[in-house]
Amino acid sequence: MNIDLAPWREMAVSAVEQSLYAHHPGLAERFGGRGRKACREDIQHHLDYLSGALLADSSAVFVDYAIWLKSVLDNRSVPSSHLVESLTLLDEFLCAHLPAAESAQVSAVISAANAALARNDLPIPYLHARVAELPDAPHYREAAVSGNQSRALGLISHSMQEGNTLSEASVRMVQPAMYAIGRLWQENRITVAQEHLATAISQSVLARAYLQADFAAPTGQKALLACVAANQHNLGLRMLADAFETAGWDSLYLGADVPTADLLRQVDASSPDLLVLSLSLPGHLAVARGAMEQLRAELGSRCPQIWVGGLATLMGNQVWRSLKADGWAADALHALEQVATR
Ligand code: B12
CATH class of the missing domain: 1.10.1240 (Methyltransferase, Methionine Synthase (B12-binding Domains); Chain A, domain 1)
Structure with a gap:
């Protein structure tokens, strides 16, 4: 479900921050101005991951985030007791401002996260353990x-x-x-x-x-590979670029954090057979979907097939489908299997 939380972002952050500080006056004394800044950043992250979960139609995306955040806080001896409270306050704020159908979706996602935190659930397994690791x-x-x-x-x-x-x-x-x-x-x-x-x-x-790899004969096909804007994780994309090269493709590797407008110009100029977009955090899902919409609208029939992948797509098969991508692979080996049957 596409629920745009952006119009409520600033108001939601301020409302949750103020309620938390009103309920716990000791916070201001203990953590000062830096504490308030960190508190606002945390609420912004809640909103980013919540938007990703709603876009992917997967409460697991947000549940995984809540469990991950609790573990990050616990392991740094930062009290995580306010986490459930801040999620509940966020839920209350959004329910008071969104239409009923949308607030029901938001509440379902946040309640699933709070229930997992209450049960002390383990992290949700990702789809990435597809192939066994080598003994070394x-x-x-x-x-x-x-x-x-x-x-x-x-x-x-x-x-x-x-x-x-x-x-x-x-x-x-x-x-x-x-x-x-x-x-x-x-x-x-x-x-x-x-x-x-x-x-x-x-x-x-x-x-x-x-330099030690074996390469198939050239296929004449070209892949253009980019991390969507704001995604700094480019190592996996490099592996894909190299994998395509070993399969006889030409790889145009653009690396991390490629602004959508510049990506569009590069796709237009290079006319690749395949566009490979990498996304790592749930906040990148919306960026990828926006980029794909823009590419298809502006390039029309000249728009290549678009595959998505990366950590943010590994929570379940429906995540990449909800983005309306043309293809997906869990890892570079999985991508090679699909390229072989193209
Ligand atoms: C190194 C690293 C960084 C580096 C990245 C440097 C670089 N040049 O890549 C830096 C320091 C920049 C970084 C920053 C951050 N990181 Co970081 N990072 C990692 C780490 C440890 C490794 C990433 C990596 O190289 N993985 C290995 C590659 C090979 O795997 P991959 O990316 O999944 O790629 C494979 C597949 O997914 C697939 N694939 C990838 N793209 C595509 C595309 C297509 C089309 C296809 C078909 C397939 C495909 O094929 C690839 C090869 O097989 C991960 C841990 C992890 N689980 O990945 C955390 C991790 C992703 N980061 C995390 C976080 C929180 C952050 C930050 C928010 C930290 C911060 N407070 O600033 C920032 C966010 C930056 C941003 N906006 O993107 C968290 C995310 C947690 C969550 N719940 O979402 C993780 C999981 C760490 C953790 N366990 O807590 N990070």
């Missing part, structure tokens, strides 16, 4: 987090010498290691610096592993 994936993770680039490269090279393709090594070793690294950050067991180090090492290792 945990060793790769340790090497990347500890800054041991030569060991990380050695593990990937060895795996390719043993017969794994570049995409197999990427998806079954680097990808699960990066997911585990995200989890370690979430649990406050590694720093942001260590996560950045591991990402930089993975980028470098993948670039060098590319």
Whole structure:
């Protein structure tokens, strides 16, 4: 269901913030001005993820966020007791301002999250465990987090010498290691610096592993790949670009955070056979849908097929369908299977 929460955003944030501070006068004393700023940012994030869940018609998207946020707060000894209260206040505000049918949808999503928090549910499994990780994936993770680039490269090279393709090594070793690294950050067991180090090492290792890859004969087909505006997660997109190259395609890789207007111009100029859009956070779902609408409206029959993918699409099969994309894949290997049957 497409419910536009944007017109209520500022009012909702102020209303929830004021109610929370009125109910808990100690908050102002304890956390000062910075606390208020963080509180407003949290409510804005609630709204972003809620919009994503409504757009994808999936309360699981918001339930997963609530469980994730509680774990981030708990692991940093920040009290999460106000989380349920702030979600309830947000629900009350939106129900008072939205038409009945829309407020019923919003309430259903927020109630599902609050119920999961009350039960202390575990995270919802994503669709991404499609292929088993290689036995060296945990060793790769340790090497990347500890800054041991030569060991990380050695593990990937060895795996390719043993017969794994570049995409197999990427998806079954680097990808699960990066997911585990995200989890370690979430649990406050590694720093942001260590996560950045591991990402930089993975980028470098993948670039060098590319030189060891086998390539199919050119197919004459061209893919243009971009992270939607505001998506900074470009490592998975790089894996896709390289996977398409190994399958004989030309890849035009635009990387992170591509503004929609510029994407449109590049698609128009390059005339790719396929546009690959990557989205990582539920807030990127609306950006992707807006971009696809604009591309189709402005390019008409010249608009290529558009596939979406990335973490934000891995919550369930209906998520990508609700975006009205032409295709989707869970990972680079899955994309290659589909390309082979095109
Ligand atoms: C590295 C990282 C970052 C780096 C990214 C750097 C870079 N150059 O990529 C930086 C520091 C920028 C970053 C920022 C943030 N991050 Co971050 N990040 C990660 C981390 C640890 C790894 C990402 C990654 O490389 N994954 C590995 C790749 C290979 O996997 P992938 O992206 O899913 O791609 C594969 C498939 O999805 C698919 N695919 C991808 N795109 C497409 C497209 C198509 C068309 C197809 C078919 C397939 C497809 O194929 C790929 C290859 O197989 C993840 C953890 C995770 N679970 O991914 C967190 C994670 C995604 N980040 C998270 C968060 C919260 C953030 C921030 C909000 C943090 C902050 N407070 O600032 C910001 C948001 C930035 C933004 N606006 O985008 C959370 C999201 C939680 C949630 N509930 O949504 C995660 C899950 C960490 C966690 N466990 O808490 N992050």
